[in-house]
Amino acid sequence: AAGVIQSPRHLIKEKRETATLKCYPIPRHDTVYWYQQGPGQDPQFLISFYEKMQSDKGSIPDRFSAQQFSDYHSELNMSSLELGDSALYFCASSLGSFSSYNEQFFGPGTRLTVL
């Protein structure tokens, strides 16, 4: 069965650079979530989209932005990177809005290292 695809899997950037992370949800899934997980930390919710509209916002820094496109894939844009942005970034997708039970399927993650 198709799973959530994230690219790239690994990314190395320097401070103050920009990065774009991509997420391709499971086919027919209309909701995408972005999480940041630092070393030894639990996943922290950043932002989510339902039907191409932002549905909720968590602890996403102002330096980050995201969007969901017409084909439901999503991109997380990160600017002015800081050392503390080094983390695993997971994308998850689900079918349906938050109001219904909707298991979130996680992608393999993008490991971002900021030097």
Place this chain on the structure above:
Amino acid sequence: GQNIDQPTEMTATEGAIVQINCTYQTSGFNGLFWYQQHAGEAPTFLSYNVLDGLEEKGRFSSFLSRSKGYSYLLLKELQMKDSASYLCAVRSGNTPLVFGKGTRLSVIA
């Protein structure tokens, strides 16, 4: 906001049974999820509870008591591959999941 507590670490023996507890405080409770996460990998879904009681799925079971703000994940017939972090996550109303800090389970021979 939500407050989710789970033990940081647990150790259990191969073939044994282990229970991982999770307590939470939230308003508008709308479901509790358990995820398994191996180091450096994505969380994978284990179970979902929204009503009180026990949900069984193979070697894994999850229990919920909404009045007590309490859940547990029960793992039977432990295998070495069960060594992982187990994340309790709670949803309130229509908000996204909030994860606990996870319980790192080590299965020893």
